[in-house]
Amino acid sequence: MRSLSLALLGCLFAASVSEAVAQPAARLDVPVMAGGEEDLDACASSGRIVGLNPRGDGFLSVRSGPGGKPYREIDRLYNGNAVMVCDEQGPWLAVVYGRSADDDCGVGTPWPVRKPYAGPCRFGWIHSRYVQMVAG
DSSP states (O other), X not given: OHHHHHHHHHHHHHHHHHHHHHHHHHHOSSOOEEOOOSSSBSSOEEEEEOOOOTTTTOOEEEESSSSSTTSOEXXXXXXXXXXXXXXXXXXXXXXXXXXXXXXXXXXXXXXXXXXXXXXXXXXXXXXXXXXXXXXX
């Protein structure tokens, strides 16, 4: 019985890990496109989240596309979080971000062909009002 329980837990863990890896790409309504330049990093700019009111919501919604509704909130960023900016549509930025500012998320080198970002880091769309560009 104990080995059956451990096997079941192992299967559940494997399923949740594969879902966590596959889920971000499936959640976006508008893909985050990166690359397309042989001489530039796939996401050539970087920024930091600033100006959020800690007494208000205190977070910036990461959305599934470049706009408010109808695009869903898929994550949240906070003051000080680092992002790599891959694209923009009007005031909306397509971003990739890791757990720390040191994560380059695979976009710190050139991608000659433009393609949708698929991981390993998180990605989505944020409003540019709360992004201070630091490079690029």
